[in-house]
Amino acid sequence: MATTFVSVPLKKSSEVDLAKPLSKFIQSTYPSGESQAEYVKAAEELNSLRKSAVCRALDKHDSSLEILLRYYDQLCAIEPKFPFSENQLCLTFTWKDAFDKGSLFGGSVKLSFASLGFEKTCILFNIGALASQIASEQNLENDEGLKAAAKYYQLASGVFQHIKDTVLSTMNRELTMDTSPDTVGTLSLIMLAQAQEVFFLKAAADKMKDAIIAKLANQAADYYGDAFKQCQFKENLPKYFYFQEVLPVLAAKHCMMQANAEYHQSVLAKQQKKFGEEISRLQHASDLVKTVGSRYDEYINVKDLSDKIARALTAAKKDNDFIYHDRVPDVKDLDPIGKATLVKPTPVSVPMSQKFTDLFVKMVPLAVQQSLSIYNQRRADLVNRLIAQMRESTNLANGVLASLNLPAAIEDVSGDDIPQSILDKSKAVIQQGGLQTIDQLIRDLPGLLQRNKEILDEAMRILDQEEVTDNELKAKFKERWQRTPSNELYKPLRAEGANLRATLDRAAQADKVVKERYATNSEIIALLCKPEAELNAAIPSGNPTKSLQGSEVIMLLKTLLASLNEIKKERETFENDIKSVQFDMTSKFLTALAQDGAINEEAISVSELDQIYGSHTQRVQQNLKKQEELLANIQAAHEEFSKSKQSNTDANQREEILKKLAAGHDQFVELVGNLKEGTQFYNGITEHLLKFQTKCTDIVFARKTERDELLKDLQQSIAREPSAPNIPAVPAYQIAASVGGTTPAVPTPAPRTVFPSKPEPPEPDASSSTGGCENQPKPQPPARPPPPSIGSNVATPTTTNTPAVPAPVASVGGAGVLTQAQGPPYPTYQGFPGYYPIPMSMAYNQYAYGQYSMPYMYQPPGQPPFQNPQPPQQPGYPYPPQQFYQQ
Numbered sequence: 098m099a100t101t102f103v104s105v106p107l108k109k110s111s112e113v114d115l116a117k118p119l120s121k122f123i124q125s126t127y128p129s130g131e132s133q134a135e136y137v138k139a140a141e142e143l144n145s146l147r148k149s150a151v152c153r154a155l156d157k158h159d160s161s162l163e164i165l166l167r168y169y170d171q172l173c174a175i176e177p178k179f180p181f182s183e184n185q186l187c188l189t190f191t192w193k194d195a196f197d198k199g200s201l202f203g204g205s206v207k208l209s210f211a212s213l214g215f216e217k218t219c220i221l222f223n224i225g226a227l228a229s230q231i232a233s234e235q236n237l238e239n240d241e242g243l244k245a246a247a248k249y250y251q252l253a254s255g256v257f258q259h260i261k262d263t264v265l266s267t268m269n270r271e272l273t274m275d276t277s278p279d280t281v282g283t284l285s286l287i288m289l290a291q292a293q294e295v296f297f298l299k300a301a302a303d304k305m306k307d308a309i310i311a312k313l314a315n316q317a318a319d320y321y322g323d324a325f326k327q328c329q330f331k332e333n334l335p336k337y338f339y340f341q342e343v344l345p346v347l348a349a350k351h352c353m354m355q356a357n358a359e360y361h362q363s364v365l366a367k368q369q370k371k372f373g374e375e376i377s378r379l380q381h382a383s384d385l386v387k388t389v390g391s392r393y394d395e396y397i398n399v400k401d402l403s404d405k406i407a408r409a410l411t412a413a414k415k416d417n418d419f420i421y422h423d424r425v426p427d428v429k430d431l432d433p434i435g436k437a438t439l440v441k442p443t444p445v446s447v448p449m450s451q452k453f454t455d456l457f458v459k460m461v462p463l464a465v466q467q468s469l470s471i472y473n474q475r476r477a478d479l480v481n482r483l484i485a486q487m488r489e490s491t492n493l494a495n496g497v498l499a500s501l502n503l504p505a506a507i508e509d510v511s512g513d514d515i516p517q518s519i520l521d522k523s524k525a526v527i528q529q530g531g532l533q534t535i536d537q538l539i540r541d542l543p544g545l546l547q548r549n550k551e552i553l554d555e556a557m558r559i560l561d562q563e564e565v566t567d568n569e570l571k572a573k574f575k576e577r578w579q580r581t582p583s584n585e586l587y588k589p590l591r592a593e594g595a596n597l598r599a600t601l602d603r604a605a606q607a608d609k610v611v612k613e614r615y616a617t618n619s620e621i622i623a624l625l626c627k628p629e630a631e632l633n634a635a636i637p638s639g640n641p642t643k644s645l646q647g648s649e650v651i652m653l654l655k656t657l658l659a660s661l662n663e664i665k666k667e668r669e670t671f672e673n674d675i676k677s678v679q680f681d682m683t684s685k686f687l688t689a690l691a692q693d694g695a696i697n698e699e700a701i702s703v704s705e706l707d708q709i710y711g712s713h714t715q716r717v718q719q720n721l722k723k724q725e726e727l728l729a730n731i732q733a734a735h736e737e738f739s740k741s742k743q744s745n746t747d748a749n750q751r752e753e754i755l756k757k758l759a760a761g762h763d764q765f766v767e768l769v770g771n772l773k774e775g776t777q778f779y780n781g782i783t784e785h786l787l788k789f790q791t792k793c794t795d796i797v798f799a800r801k802t803e804r805d806e807l808l809k810d811l812q813q814s815i816a817r818e819p820s821a822p823n824i825p826a827v828p829a830y831q832i833a834a835s836v837g838g839t840t841p842a843v844p845t846p847a848p849r850t851v852f853p854s855k856p857e858p859p860e861p862d863a864s865s866s867t868g869g870c871e872n873q874p875k876p877q878p879p880a881r882p883p884p885p886s887i888g889s890n891v892a893t894p895t896t897t898n899t900p901a902v903p904a905p906v907a908s909v910g911g912a913g914v915l916t917q918a919q920g921p922p923y924p925t926y927q928g929f930p931g932y933y934p935i936p937m938s939m940a941y942n943q944y945a946y947g948q949y950s951m952p953y954m955y956q957p958p959g960q961p962p963f964q965n966p967q968p969p970q971q972p973g974y975p976y977p978p979q980q981f982y983q984q
Contacts, residue, residue: 101346102291104233105226108195108219110151116144122186125788139456157230166450169220173447174455177462181213184589187799190216194273208273209806218264225256243299250292255443257285283327290320292440311361312437318354321347349393356385360406362434373423379410381428465686468698472682475702480675483717487668490721497728499760501735502752504658507651515633522762523625531626538772542608545779549786556790557594560587563797611771621761637750650738657731664724675713
């Protein structure tokens with residue numbers, strides 16, 4: 098028994114470069130090194146895998162299906178590792194409808210969508226389609242072919258069912274008709290029915306019990322019937338189901354499987370001595386195969402089955418008529434045949450390929466990356482907060498000492514020499530470049546700031562330009578322009594751009610503050626940069642502490658200052674220790690993701706940071722507390738020192754200058770640090786701004802590609818639309834008005850022109866010439882019919898010479914108004930009496946004097962051409978006569 102199986106065509110796609118955008122993301126996200134190079138290589142391998150799975154013709158073989166399965170598994174593996182979205186890593190995939198073959202003026206229906214889920218859906222569809230094609234190519238004459246066919250049909254059914262139940266619910270956009278829920282649901286039913294039929298064929302080949310075979314066939318008939326109903330009652334299925342032999346094949350298979358079930362059940366009835374039931378079932382089976390043979394013979398060949406049923410029916414009737422005489426019941430009264438299903442859709446679980454290896458196995462999922470990023474930010478905030486506290490304490494201590502002129506006050510023994518602490522500070526300023534260093538750093542800042550602003554402005558300009566174009570196309574095509582509006586898509590990017598601009602504005606304001614502080618302290622810093630002799634000359638002489646040398650208060654101050662210096666050095670050690678702490682949270686987040694399916698980043702990060710930096714925080718706080726106590730003791734000791742020293746004008750001036758020099762050194766160090774941090778900040782944010790600009794450029798390029806595809810699709814859809822407008826409504830003057838409430842009648846066809854009967858020609862005279870036959874007058878053409886009268890009150894003049902032919906007017910509602918154009922007289926071929934071509938309009942007619950523009954006029958023999966008199970005016974013809982010529 099030859100049978101036909103339905104296979105699904107593959108979807109086709111255009112080539113997409115995956116390597117370039119993925120490599121850009123990898124290079125911008127992961128630090129350069131061995132891992133980055135490995136990830137870039139994996140991106141190139143993924144691009145090659147897509148070309149093999151999508152861009153080349155696939156054979157109907159397991160190896161081709163394995164390529165599709167590997168590519169689908171790889172898509173599932175990278176989906177959580179890359180931010181695939183329209184405003185981040187934007188990849189636009191274009192797929193054609195599998196069932197739409199296009200038209201003469203436009204290509205097939207296709208859809209471009211920047212979604213990895215759309216790519217996965219189309220690959221899944223192709224997996225099911227290729228599985229159905231491989232199954233249809235199997236040899237069903239052997240056991241291995243039957244097993245393989247059943248396996249692939251169940252796989253195809255499971256894939257299509259998975260698309261319907263799981264995948265399509267995640268799509269926020271209507272896809273092409275081939276992947277609609279109704280289509281894939283119907284395909285799943287068809288594949289399941291074909292898998293059940295394969296099991297029926299295997300059971301029949303293995304000669305299993307007829308009861309089992311009948312149940313398998315009945316279940317297959319039930320599946321085919323459900324699929325047929327789906328095709329009948331679903332209005333939005335592709336035309337492929339109706340015009341490509343799918344629907345008739347389903348109907349034929351339903352009848353054929355039911356006939357098989359009845360046949361094998363009849364064999365069981367014969368074994369049970371139910372001969373009447375046997376005949377009834379065979380008769381029903383015979384009717385079913387006759388239906389298939391008469392209606393669907395071109396799709397399904399049931400000759401072998403029909404002959405087998407016919408032979409069995411003939412033998413059963415013969416035996417029953419001569420031997421058993423059993424009553425033949427009606428088929429409706431028979432017990433229903435049972436059903437046995439051996440098939441089910443194969444569930445889709447990742448990985449689908451047993452040979453799959455993740456190309457990005459070392460890359461962590463995006464959720465872990467995001468958690469790591471937030472954790473690193475929390476860690477940086479904690480470290481910066483601790484370091485800022487220590488630096489503020491150091492600045493506070495330096496400020497207190499500068500205000501107290503310490504340690505210079507207790508070092509100034511002679512009153513003429515420069516204190517050693519001031520000399521050390523002067524040397525430190527000179528070694529760092531002095532004013533020249535600050536001037537150079539200040540000159541560099543505006544250029545760095547301007548460069549960053551230009552990068553940001555260019556990125557925003559690109560977004561603005563694309564958004565304007567999108568708005569113009571949206572206004573032009575209105576509801577046809579179906580894609581995410583640019584103003585909504587760019588909201589995250591614009592928010593990021595606004596944050597970057599605000600950051601640059603704050604940096605510019607901070608630069609202004611630094612410049613003001615430099616202007617205030619530039620003179621004293623310039624003094625520190627002078628040679629020792631000039632510096633000594635600039636400091637007034639005086640020795641207010643000569644009498645206090647060796648006193649207890651000075652010794653106490655020296656001890657306290659030494660302790661304060663130790664605390665400062667300890668803080669530098671703490672800062673280095675805090676910066677050097679490293680801890681990888683990847684394993685923690687991966688474990689949480691595997692256990693809970695989500696990551697509670699805040700709880701995990703806070704707990705781990707407390708454990709890692711708890712001891713450091715405690716040591717910093719103890720250090721700060723010691724400094725507070727020391728500063729209090731220093732201030733108390735200095736107060737006692739101030740009461741004991743001698744005061745005069747020179748001494749006071751000297752002390753003030755020394756204070757300013759100490760403070761100037763501190764200001765210099767702080768200014769240089771601030772300016773270097775500013776330079777580092779601008780260089781760092783430049784890299785971030787370049788990444789932001791690249792992100793904007795990439796998304797705009799992707800949007801441009803999507804826009805071009807959408808415009809192309811719109812042009813093709815417009816080309817497929819009918820060019821002629823809708824037939825306009827009939828004008829009011831052509832519709833007869835209702836007179837007295839009567840309803841206008843239905844228009845009637847144009848009547849034939851009725852010609853008057855011709856008089857019999859007279860018999861020729863015997864005495865006439867031998868050419869009497871030639872002298873017989875030819876039949877005269879009929880009179881020209883008058884034009885239709887408009888209205889019932891138009892007078893029609895009559896003449897007695899020429900019989901008037903009534904105008905064929907269709908009366909509607911009692912008014913003499915034509916409901917449609919009058920047809921030409923019949924017959925309408927040239928040369929027949931009464932032939933009259935339809936005249937053209939006389940308002941402007943460039944063919945008015947052509948051969949067929951005037952009525953036919955009979956020319957009697959013997960008259961010269963073009964000499965006939967003007968034909969008489971026709972009765973009822975209100976227009977003046979016109980010149981006409983012999984035809």
